Amino acid sequence: MTARQPGAPMPPALRALIHSTTTHPARTIACPHCHAPAGRPCTLRTTSRHLPEPHPQRVSNWAQAAACPECQVEPKTPCHDAGRPLRYVHDRRTTEAKETAA
Numbered sequence: 001m002t003a004r005q006p007g008a009p010m011p012p013a014l015r016a017l018i019h020s021t022t023t024h025p026a027r028t029i030a031c032p033h034c035h036a037p038a039g040r041p042c043t044l045r046t047t048s049r050h051l052p053e054p055h056p057q058r059v060s061n062w063a064q065a066a067a068c069p070e071c072q073v074e075p076k077t078p079c080h081d082a083g084r085p086l087r088y089v090h091d092r093r094t095t096e097a098k099e100t101a102a
Ligand SMILES: [Zn+2]
Pocket: 031, 032, 033, 034, 035, 036, 041, 042, 043, 054, 055, 058
């Protein structure tokens, strides 16, 4: 933890980061990793502490609702790399899903 001066303005980049993480659109679905229900933040299983970012698997599942601009798969279909299934969807798919949700 870094001590901040009382009344010191929060850097805009940090403010934007906090805003974007607290309203992450992937939270509209349940998390397959930590089993956080839809609308709830992800938690660390060991301590029940809330995570600032959803688990990658949750974001990946959420982004799968749309087709992938990278490997051209249909919605609800996992991404692949030359026929080899990927654990997480392509970054471009996540980026486009975020832009669509924003
Ligand atoms: Zn989670």
